[in-house]
Amino acid sequence: MVDACPKLINILQKQTYLCNKEFEKDESAGISDVECTGLQVLASIKGPEGTAYYGGKFRVKLMIVGNDFPRSPPKAFFQTKIFHPNINNSTGDVCVNALQKDWDPANWSLAHIFRIIRCLLIIPFPESALNQDAAKLFMESYTEFLEHAKMMTELYAMEKPPVLSERNQNVGSTIGTTNKTAKKKSALRRL
Numbered sequence: 001m002v003d004a005c006p007k008l009i010n011i012l013q014k015q016t017y018l019c020n021k022e023f024e025k026d027e028s029a030g031i032s033d034v035e036c037t038g039l040q041v042l043a044s045i046k047g048p049e050g051t052a053y054y055g056g057k058f059r060v061k062l063m064i065v066g067n068d069f070p071r072s073p074p075k076a077f078f079q080t081k082i083f084h085p086n087i088n089n090s091t092g093d094v095c096v097n098a099l100q101k102d103w104d105p106a107n108w109s110l111a112h113i114f115r116i117i118r119c120l121l122i123i124p125f126p127e128s129a130l131n132q133d134a135a136k137l138f139m140e141s142y143t144e145f146l147e148h149a150k151m152m153t154e155l156y157a158m159e160k161p162p163v164l165s166e167r168n169q170n171v172g173s174t175i176g177t178t179n180k181t182a183k184k185k186s187a188l189r190r191l
Contacts, residue, residue: 008069012036012110019043019110031114039064041074041110045118047157052149053121056157058082060094060117062110073103076117081156083149085126085135095130096120 016036023031030046041062047053059079066072076094078087086095098116129135137145 005067008064009036009038011070012039012041012064015110016041019114022111029111029115030118031111034110034114042079043110043114045114045121047153048118048122051121052146053082053084053153053157056080056082056153057159058121058157060114061092062113070105070108072105073099073108074113075099076113081152083131083134083145083152084121085124085129085131085138086120087134088130089133093130094120095125095128097128 013036016034019031019034023029023034030048031043032046033042033044035042043060043062045058045060047056047058057080061077061079062074063077064074076096076099077092078084078094079092081089081092083089087093088095094117096116099113124134124138126135126138134145134149137148
């Protein structure tokens with residue numbers, strides 16, 4: 001980790017401002033709540049429609065790890081658990097060429113980086129996988145991959161329903177919901 005250079009922090013804060021302004025105008029981007037704290041930038045990314053991640057809200061963190069930023073790219077991490085070939089299941093590391101060999105220090109912006117990460121949710125690249133289980137399912141049984149990714153999205157990225165607090169609520173519906181959640185968690189442990 002690098003020391004918080006005031007010039008670098010100013011650049012990130014300006015980029016954060018521009019990013020929020022751009023996404024306020026373009027709600028279809030599915031990116032919101034961009035905030036800068038020191039050398040970290042956080043954002044919320046909505047799961048794109050038509051994907052296994054639809055309906056989920058994923059928290060993503062960019063970290064500046066080199067003194068030569070923006071000549072070297074930031075590191076990206078999903079803080080919300082997700083089942084995806086290009087996202088490490090345990091660390092949340094993101095593997096995307098735009099933040100590695102295709103990084104262009106002259107033409108970067110936070111908005112562009114977050115858009116690329118959201119596009120990765122639409123079009124995974126199992127050939128450069130960080131999650132081998134997800135990549136294998138994606139290539140061999142796309143239907144199973146979708147089911148597992150949807151289940152993970154439901155468990156970790158969707159807002160939880162409010163807890164029933166009144167005594168006269170239907171207890172049977174709560175038990176059914178609890179059993180479904182337990183079955184999903186059990187299925188995840190098997191993988």
